[in-house]
Amino acid sequence: MKKKSKTLLSILFLFGLANLAFLSLETDPIQLNYPKSFGEPTYDFSKNPLTKQGVELGRKLFYDPILSKDSTTSCSSCHLSYTAFTHVDHALSHGIGDSIGNRNSPSLMNLAWSKSFMWDGAAHHLDVQALAPIHDSKELGEDLKNVIAKLQRHEEYPSLFETAFGVSQITGEHFLKALSQFQLTLISANSKYDQVQRDETTFSEKEEKGYVIFKQHCNSCHAEPLFTTGEFANNGLPVDTILTDWGRMNITNQSADSLKFKIPTLRNLKYSFPYMHDGRFKQLNQVIKHYTSGIVQHPTLASELQNGINLTAEEKVDLTAFLLTLTDKEFVFNKDFAFPRKKRN
Amino acid sequence: MKKILFCFAFLAVSLSLFSQKENLEINFQATLERQPIELGSTYEYENSEITFEVLKFYIGKIQFFKNGEPITEVFDSFRLIDFSDSLHRNVVMKIPNNLDFDRIKIQLGVDSLTHETGVMGGDLDPINGMYWAWNTGYINFKLEGKSPLCENRHGSFQYHLGGYLPPFQTAQTVSLEVEQSEVINIQINLATFLKEVDLKNEHTFMSPGAKAKELSKIASKMFTIKSL
Numbered sequence: 001m002k003k004k005s006k007t008l009l010s011i012l013f014l015f016g017l018a019n020l021a022f023l024s025l026e027t028d029p030i031q032l033n034y035p036k037s038f039g040e041p042t043y044d045f046s047k048n049p050l051t052k053q054g055v056e057l058g059r060k061l062f063y064d065p066i067l068s069k070d071s072t073t074s075c076s077s078c079h080l081s082y083t084a085f086t087h088v089d090h091a092l093s094h095g096i097g098d099s100i101g102n103r104n105s106p107s108l109m110n111l112a113w114s115k116s117f118m119w120d121g122a123a124h125h126l127d128v129q130a131l132a133p134i135h136d137s138k139e140l141g142e143d144l145k146n147v148i149a150k151l152q153r154h155e156e157y158p159s160l161f162e163t164a165f166g167v168s169q170i171t172g173e174h175f176l177k178a179l180s181q182f183q184l185t186l187i188s189a190n191s192k193y194d195q196v197q198r199d200e201t202t203f204s205e206k207e208e209k210g211y212v213i214f215k216q217h218c219n220s221c222h223a224e225p226l227f228t229t230g231e232f233a234n235n236g237l238p239v240d241t242i243l244t245d246w247g248r249m250n251i252t253n254q255s256a257d258s259l260k261f262k263i264p265t266l267r268n269l270k271y272s273f274p275y276m277h278d279g280r281f282k283q284l285n286q287v288i289k290h291y292t293s294g295i296v297q298h299p300t301l302a303s304e305l306q307n308g309i310n311l312t313a314e315e316k317v318d319l320t321a322f323l324l325t326l327t328d329k330e331f332v333f334n335k336d337f338a339f340p341r342k343k344r345n
Numbered sequence: 346m347k348k349i350l351f352c353f354a355f356l357a358v359s360l361s362l363f364s365q366k367e368n369l370e371i372n373f374q375a376t377l378e379r380q381p382i383e384l385g386s387t388y389e390y391e392n393s394e395i396t397f398e399v400l401k402f403y404i405g406k407i408q409f410f411k412n413g414e415p416i417t418e419v420f421d422s423f424r425l426i427d428f429s430d431s432l433h434r435n436v437v438m439k440i441p442n443n444l445d446f447d448r449i450k451i452q453l454g455v456d457s458l459t460h461e462t463g464v465m466g467g468d469l470d471p472i473n474g475m476y477w478a479w480n481t482g483y484i485n486f487k488l489e490g491k492s493p494l495c496e497n498r499h500g501s502f503q504y505h506l507g508g509y510l511p512p513f514q515t516a517q518t519v520s521l522e523v524e525q526s527e528v529i530n531i532q533i534n535l536a537t538f539l540k541e542v543d544l545k546n547e548h549t550f551m552s553p554g555a556k557a558k559e560l561s562k563i564a565s566k567m568f569t570i571k572s573l
Contacts, residue, residue: 127464131478172472
């Protein structure tokens with residue numbers, strides 16, 4: 001090689017090194033802790049490596065009403081940390097995309113293992129899910145641009161983006177990745193159920209009996225340890241004739257998916273009422289009553305529910321006792337997940 | 346250890362800068378039949394008139410062929426061709442020196458595999474407005490405008506084509522016979538598309554599905570080599 005280009009090469013080389021040193025100085029990688037039994041996450045962390053700075057930025061964004069047009073609503077308005085990141089009452093705010101207004105906000109946890117998002121799986125990846133709530137219409141028009149422009153003008157955000165992603169010019173990509181980073185840390189794995197699995201405690205007699213019933217009738221869909229398979233199913237709910245929500249079929253346009261909804265996790269059920277995609281049941285005993293005597297026949301109804309589930313009154317109580325062992329208080333009261341208060345030195 | 350790896354990667358990149366490559370430019374020109382069009386101007390069409398306001402689409406991988414045999418392919422990232430911006434009506438790419446080819450195949454739209462990666466930057470950043478927020482996925486192709494032929498309040502049409510879920514994948518491949526050259530001019534005859542759609546009744550289309558797939562196939566037929 002000619003001498004000239006060699007010199008040029010070494011200059012480029014040094015420049016690269018300097019760059020590297022600069023980048024690696026700034027961020028602190030985060031390692032997520034989760035039970036082995038959860039298996040490999042679906043989320044590809046190599047495309048969005050978690051860092052302390054990225055997660056903190058995502059958390060700030062999650063709680064910041066700057067994301068909504070009129071600066072009144074933040075993600076946390078509908079996903080409250082103290083109720084496992086769901087909305088406490090069903091009435092959802094206006095102005096958010098047409099289908100969101102008809103649906104019950106799901107709790108947010110263990111999202112790194114989810115294969116799709118929304119009750120009908122409308123969002124195929126966590127990174128792009130947030131596009132839905134930050135704009136009104138079904139399509140992304142100017143709204144994301146406006147949010148980014150607002151953030152760019154903000155006194156803190158440009159520098160926060162720079163520390164997290166190395167550039168102060170805010171992009172849609174970095175904004176969405178930051179939101180994902182925070183949400184990916186929302187891991188719930190310390191309920192009584194988990195403690196029993198780790199041999200730290202034992203179930204009561206009722207809970208133990210309920211666990212057996214659960215494994216027999218519910219586990220095929222609400223599979224341990226995430227308490228969902230992540231698939232879609234028709235669990236026999238009658239169609240709400242006003243909302244007429246066809247679930248998964250809205251997305252796939254296939255009649256085989258009619259009335260199928262994403263199987264929700266049962267973790268932290270205690271906080272996530274009202275239940276089902278439209279929040280039609282306020283109490284857990286209504287849910288159990290549905291499975292024992294409310295199943296409606298339909299061509300897509302799951303085969304294991306064709307004949308309903310027979311449970312005695314006592315078995316219903318046992319099953320409920322087990323379901324309540326999925327409550328993870330530590331998750332719900334985790335300060336790292338709550339509204340980010342300014343640190344005082 | 347990571348640093349060393351990085352240096353090697355950097356070295357490889359720098360070296361490749363010195364290897365023998367030449368530029369190939371692909372230009373896109375939108376027309377209505379033979380009439381070149383600009384966004385915002387009004388043209389005669391079907392005894393009425395038509396104005397185009399948006400023409401945007403993604404192109405991906407470009408494959409080169411000689412005598413029906415694949416020779417090489419070039420792909421670094423998806424590019425958004427946007428006619429509202431004169432700087433975004435062409436792509437310039439590096440191809441190996443003295444590449445002998447007589448046909449190119451251009452990927453039109455974002456494939457299913459890319460969708461699975463999550464959010465991306467650059468031309469694929471959702472901020473470019475080529476993304477569906479409900480029923481997420483890229484919009485591969487957008488054509489919007491106005492015409493009295495459309496029977497709606499604003500006399501407007503909007504075709505947003507996309508969708509990556511089987512069986513309604515909409516990414517297309519456009520195969521074009523070309524002459525060896527440093528510049529390839531591709532004509533997009535919008536009339537080819539408009540003739541196949543029902544401007545009067547089907548003026549607004551913006552969701553994935555069987556129809557999107559059908560319209561995407563028609564859209565790919567608009568692309569031809571510009572005859573000078």
